[in-house]
Amino acid sequence: MKNIVILISGTGSNMEAIVRAAANERWPATIAAVISNRRDAPGLKTAASYGIPTFVISHQEFPTREAFDQALQEKIDSFVPDLVVLAGFLRILTAGFVEHYAGRMLNIHPSLLPSFTGLNTHRRALDTGVKVHGATVHFVTAELDHGPIISQAVVPVLENDTEETLAARVLQQEHIIYPHAVHCFIEGKLKIENGRVHIVEKDYS
Ligand SMILES: Nc1nc2c(c(=O)[nH]1)N[C@@H](CN(C=O)c1ccc(C(=O)N[C@@H](CCC(=O)O)C(=O)O)cc1)CN2
Numbered sequence: 001m002k003n004i005v006i007l008i009s010g011t012g013s014n015m016e017a018i019v020r021a022a023a024n025e026r027w028p029a030t031i032a033a034v035i036s037n038r039r040d041a042p043g044l045k046t047a048a049s050y051g052i053p054t055f056v057i058s059h060q061e062f063p064t065r066e067a068f069d070q071a072l073q074e075k076i077d078s079f080v081p082d083l084v085v086l087a088g089f090l091r092i093l094t095a096g097f098v099e100h101y102a103g104r105m106l107n108i109h110p111s112l113l114p115s116f117t118g119l120n121t122h123r124r125a126l127d128t129g130v131k132v133h134g135a136t137v138h139f140v141t142a143e144l145d146h147g148p149i150i151s152q153a154v155v156p157v158l159e160n161d162t163e164e165t166l167a168a169r170v171l172q173q174e175h176i177i178y179p180h181a182v183h184c185f186i187e188g189k190l191k192i193e194n195g196r197v198h199i200v201e202k203d204y205s
């Protein structure tokens, strides 16, 4: 069984999609904990409703980003994780933290990277006039939203789209590609070569 720890900051719908997929598809994995940097994250109650241990490590209670990351790392490591999943986790992580989980930390970003790194991606997509938008699952590296891309989903940008309608269309796709990507990791199907990710079928030979 692989241990997964999921970090959230808000609603946690991606976390829930992963939790449900893991249970319904009987993954050889356990969601060991859900941790939020925000005490008011609705996703904490959602996780608890599935019987998953939840914790808050509030970034506001630490003097530096490094101190927060250290406390977060200690809590995560208490579950001996095979994989750390960032699911709407809204803190930029320090290089030391990212290095500690190199190759075993994923993120979902609400744009077609490398376009629109950072925050407010849907507003920026609308303001820029792009005709397609989407989401990206990637390995997390120290450089924000620049890690090796695992998978992407594309959605159309419609004439009458608002930030909310576009976000909802992207989120619907996130709930499909993120559980699939996490499952591929758990099954050992993700190989990184020269900064590019290949999803390979397991070699039973
Ligand atoms: N070192 C890395 N840290 C994080 C990555 C990454 O790729 N490398 N991915 C992000 C997730 N993310 C976009 O997908 C993201 C999260 C947070 C921010 C940001 O500007 N955060 C602010 C606070 C914002 C807030 O609290 O509302 C900050 O940390 O000062 C940008 C992009 C997760 N971390």
Ligand SMILES: NCC(=O)N[C@@H]1O[C@H](COP(=O)([O-])[O-])[C@@H](O)[C@H]1O
Pocket (backbone or CB within 6 Å): 008, 009, 010, 011, 012, 013, 014, 015, 043, 087, 088, 089, 090, 108, 109, 110, 118, 119, 135, 171, 174
């Ligand atoms: N930069 C990180 C970021 O913006 N992540 C985005 O926050 C939303 C969280 O939704 P959720 O809490 O319902 O999963 C998702 O759209 C995710 O891509």
